Each structure stands twice: as C-alpha cells, then as structure tokens.
Amino acid sequence: MxxxxxxxxxxxxxxxxxxxxxxxxxxxxxxxxxxxxxxxxxxxxxxxxxxxxxxxxxxxxxxxxxxxxxxxxxxxxxxxxxxxxxxxxxxxxxxxxxxxxxxxxxxxxxxxxxPGVGLRAARVCRNKHLQRLYLGEWSPVSVLSSSSRETVLTALADRYPLISKPLDLYCSIGVRVLRDREALESHLEDLASASPVLLEQRLSGREFSVETIVAGGYPVFSAVTQKLTNEDESDFFVEMGHTLPACNLTKDEADRLKEAQAAVLARLNFGTGMAHGEYRVLPDGQIALMEIAARPPGDGILHLYQLATGASIESSVVDAALGLPVHHPEPSRWARQIYFDHTPGKLEDIAVDGLAGVEPFWVVDHGLWPAVEPASPDAPPGLRKVLVLKARGAELGPLADSFGRAVTALFDSPDPGQLERFDSTVREAVRITVS
Missing domain, CATH: 3.40.50.20 (Rossmann fold)
Incomplete structure (x- = not known):
C-alpha cells in the first residue's frame, strides 16, 4: 500500500x-x-x-x-x-x-x-447454447438435451452424425460423436439426471480458427490458422496441429473467414480484446461457426504468431487493453505446431534425433511454456522447440481430449512447401519412449 x-x-x-x-x-x-x-x-x-x-x-x-x-x-x-x-x-x-x-x-x-470485451460477448462466449441462439446465422442445427425427447429427435432427424458438447467446458472435454438415432437415444437416457449438453449436427469440412484483436469495437488485426484434428481416426475432436498462416485455402476463403468473424463480433458487441473463433469451410463453400471465445487461442498458437510475424501478439493485446494504438505486423513466415500421438503407458523419455541444437523442454520442470525466438523472414526451416507437457513417469492414455497430449513441436519455414517437407523431418526426429 x-x-x-x-x-x-x-x-x-x-x-x-x-x-x-x-x-x-x-x-x-x-x-x-x-x-x-x-x-x-x-x-x-x-x-x-x-x-x-x-x-x-x-x-x-x-x-x-x-x-x-x-x-x-x-x-x-x-x-x-x-x-x-x-x-x-x-x-x-x-x-x-x-x-x-x-x-x-x-x-x-x-x-x-x-476497455474490455463487453458484458454480452463475455457471457455469450462462455455458453455454447447462447452462441447458437445469438449466432444462428452462422451455426449448425442444434438443440439442448434438456428439451423434450420428441423435440430433440425431431430437430435432429436425418442429420446424423451428431456431436454432444458440454455448454461451458473447453479443450474438447466431454465432446463425443453420436452416429445414429440409437446412439442419440442411449445418450439421452445417460443424460437424464445430468447437466444439459448441446446436441448438434456434425459438419464436415476444413477447420480453421480466426484470431482477431479488437479495439473499441473495430478489428485491428486478424489472421487465419489451419487446424488438424484426430476426428478422422477416432470419435474425438482433439486438435493435433496448427499452421499459421493457413496454407490450405484460397485468398477468397481467407477473406470470407475474416468477414464472418467480424460479423460475429459485431453481433456480440465485442468491445476490446482478442477473439478466437473456430470455423469450418464446408464442401459447398459456406462458412460455419463451430464456437467463439472472448480470449486468445490456446495450445502454442500465440507462439506461432511470434514465429510467423516476428512480434509478440501478447504485447499487442496488452496495448489494446490499455487503449493504445495496435500495429501488429502481418505474417512473413509459415509456422506450425504439431502434437505427437503416443502409445498408452508410462512416459519414460523423449529424444530428438538428427536435429542439432534442440533439446526436449520438460514444461513441468520449469512451470511455464518457454518463449520462442523468431527467425528472419528468409531463414531456412527450423525446429524451435520440442515441449514435453507431462512429467516423467506420467501415465499416458488415449487422446480423448487436449489434456491427454504429451509432446509437441514448434517449427517454421520461409514458404509452405518447405514447411510441409520439414514436417516429415520433425516427425521422424522426435522419439517418445513409453513403457
């Protein structure tokens, strides 16, 4: 004092x-x-x-x-x-x-x-059902499990497969696929005495996120991140990779994703802060909103911004919160984060073979995710960090949600083609020993 x-x-x-x-x-x-x-x-x-x-x-x-x-x-x-x-x-x-x-x-x-995100944005972004009510124009068909059985079955008829989502959780916790009416009816019985969940049509298409810094209601920086999930190999939706800027879409698609994000934020009266919206580009070209968060993205996406733009996006966000001008640079490199699959068992060790200068960083030993140093725009591809997210001896299980992931790598490149080739190099270099 x-x-x-x-x-x-x-x-x-x-x-x-x-x-x-x-x-x-x-x-x-x-x-x-x-x-x-x-x-x-x-x-x-x-x-x-x-x-x-x-x-x-x-x-x-x-x-x-x-x-x-x-x-x-x-x-x-x-x-x-x-x-x-x-x-x-x-x-x-x-x-x-x-x-x-x-x-x-x-x-x-x-x-x-x-300055803040605003009371409407803060409330709606924390509840997936409210998002569907406020943002129905961009959303898949959905219904609350607490609705009458007839209402649920009618609303979702012929829309299988479905997704069941807890209303206010994150990191894919509790998300599951319901492939037919029999699975839905069984799920409704299991939920009879539980908290309501959101039941909605599962949409197929390429998945992206849009990160936007907003100041006084106006987007001042926005970029599109490409997603990789394990949904094709399992009944879960765990994010296994991010690429910034996205390199599997056209400029028109990227512009329409940013336009959709801006329209969603306007509907929410989003004031000042950072928004992280997750979208799919459907086979017919439509943009569908998966969910929107009134905070920065998770995983290592902010580290990717550091590598891709050469500047701290956290610093730009702090400037926005202080009411200062924000001038964050556009990406000049392509950066990627990948998570490695693992065999369930006890985590013994991590090794990086054939890529000199990078040692596994055991995050739990240090209490924080370390900073990354950006390279010059024309520097060759480089592996920047290999992070171990579990302690030695931790039990590793199936990848059912984001908390199950154990090892991740961050790397970047001057162009998308070299990034893809270096991706294979990194995956071959990182070795996880599990007993």
Whole structure:
C-alpha cells in the first residue's frame, strides 16, 4: 500500500493461467505497470510448479506484484479483490487470457470503466447454447438435451452424425460423436439426471480458427490458422496441429473467414480484446461457426504468431487493453505446431534425433511454456522447440481430449512447401519412449 498522500502506482489486472503468462507479464512490465494476477487454485503439477516460481529473481514470474487464487465462479470475491486493489493502485488495464475468467474479467473492466470485451460477448462466449441462439446465422442445427425427447429427435432427424458438447467446458472435454438415432437415444437416457449438453449436427469440412484483436469495437488485426484434428481416426475432436498462416485455402476463403468473424463480433458487441473463433469451410463453400471465445487461442498458437510475424501478439493485446494504438505486423513466415500421438503407458523419455541444437523442454520442470525466438523472414526451416507437457513417469492414455497430449513441436519455414517437407523431418526426429 502506498504511503498516505502518495500517488498510486500504475497497474494492470491479468486473469490468467500462470504457466502461459510469461509474455503478458513481460509486456505489462515493459509499459511501466505492476502486474496484479488472478488465477485459480493450482490443480495440476505444472500449475503447482509455476506458483513456486512467483517472485523468484530471474524468472518471468518475478514480475508478479500480487497474486490471488480465486475461483472463477466467485464473482463477489473477485470484485471485492479488484475494489481493494483499485484503492492502492492506479489500474490502467484488465485482460483475461484464461477461458474460465472471461466473464469475471468482463465484469471487472465494466466496473472500473476500462476497455474490455463487453458484458454480452463475455457471457455469450462462455455458453455454447447462447452462441447458437445469438449466432444462428452462422451455426449448425442444434438443440439442448434438456428439451423434450420428441423435440430433440425431431430437430435432429436425418442429420446424423451428431456431436454432444458440454455448454461451458473447453479443450474438447466431454465432446463425443453420436452416429445414429440409437446412439442419440442411449445418450439421452445417460443424460437424464445430468447437466444439459448441446446436441448438434456434425459438419464436415476444413477447420480453421480466426484470431482477431479488437479495439473499441473495430478489428485491428486478424489472421487465419489451419487446424488438424484426430476426428478422422477416432470419435474425438482433439486438435493435433496448427499452421499459421493457413496454407490450405484460397485468398477468397481467407477473406470470407475474416468477414464472418467480424460479423460475429459485431453481433456480440465485442468491445476490446482478442477473439478466437473456430470455423469450418464446408464442401459447398459456406462458412460455419463451430464456437467463439472472448480470449486468445490456446495450445502454442500465440507462439506461432511470434514465429510467423516476428512480434509478440501478447504485447499487442496488452496495448489494446490499455487503449493504445495496435500495429501488429502481418505474417512473413509459415509456422506450425504439431502434437505427437503416443502409445498408452508410462512416459519414460523423449529424444530428438538428427536435429542439432534442440533439446526436449520438460514444461513441468520449469512451470511455464518457454518463449520462442523468431527467425528472419528468409531463414531456412527450423525446429524451435520440442515441449514435453507431462512429467516423467506420467501415465499416458488415449487422446480423448487436449489434456491427454504429451509432446509437441514448434517449427517454421520461409514458404509452405518447405514447411510441409520439414514436417516429415520433425516427425521422424522426435522419439517418445513409453513403457
């Protein structure tokens, strides 16, 4: 607390998952602001290790001025903490990089009169059913499982296969395929006493995400990321790869994806922040919305922006939250993240063969995802990071959701053709030993 009569130090409130907060903390400190961080109680080993580094000299988490553990659903507690901080600090900006804190961050920005995504966007983006109601123009046919059995069966008749989605979860948790009416009826019986889920037509087509920085209601930067999932080999929808910028679509398709994203954000009255929309381009060329989030993308997509554009997109997002001009560069390289499939069992070791200078980085040992260094636009293809997301000895199971993935690689190239060829090199080089 500053002495009586002293000026309050300028600060920024960051709602985040600590292991991925490093670049935000760096950007906040670079603007002369203190970092006030709200996160959930650590549940996973990675989160527990991350907390142990808070305040440690030389570590990115040294920049955390204050850290509070609060459940995302405890809005009263969060706003009470915000009010207390506002008495001691001159709070200049608010931002949520964590899905679960999108609504509390939106409420915080509204309370303090600061730029934020807006109350409608925060609420709708956290509920898949509300997304279908507000954004029906871009959405597949869907119905809540809590509707009458006749309503569900009629609405979804002849639209198989279907997808069942929890309303407010993420990372593909709880998502499953229902291939026929018999599977749907069985699923409805299983759900009889459970929380409602969204049942909708499964659409086939190439999948993309669109990341957009919005300032004062206007998109100031937007790019399209190509997706790879395991849906063709399983009944799940785990994302197994991202490519930025997307290289399996035409310029017209990319422009229409960005236009659809802009229209969706306008319908949501999206104010200031970053949006991550997931879409499919259907065989007939139509654009369909899978879901929209009022926060940055997950996985290593922000790292891909660093590699592809040569600049920190986290820094640009912080500028937007502070009401500063945003001038993020367009991609000048192609960057890709891939996740490796694995045999279920106990994780013993990771090796990288034939690519000198890259050692596996065991994320759990360090408490954070490391930064990546971009190459010059014309540099040859390069493997930048191999990240191990599980601890040694961890039990690896089937890839049913994003939390099941264990090893990932980040690499980039000056053109798409070289990127595809280098992809094969990387997959051959990384070896996972499981017992």
């Amino acid at each position: 500053p002495p009586s009569g002293a000026a309050r130090p300028p600060a920024f409130i960051l709602f985040t998952d600590l292991p991925k907060a490093g670049a935000y903390l760096e950007a906040i400190a670079a603007r002369g602001l203190r970092s006030l961080v709200i996160t959930g109680l650590p549940q996973w080993p990675l989160e527990q290790v991350a907390v142990s580094y808070v305040g440690k000299p030389g570590h990115p988490f040294e920049a955390v001025e204050q850290l509070e553990f609060l459940p995302a659903e405890d809005l009263a507690g969060i706003l009470g903490q915000v009010t207390s901080w506002a008495a001691d600090y001159d709070i200049r900006g608010v931002f949520a990089s964590s899905e679960t804190f999108v609504e509390p961050a939106g409420q915080t920005a509204d309370l303090l009169g600061l």
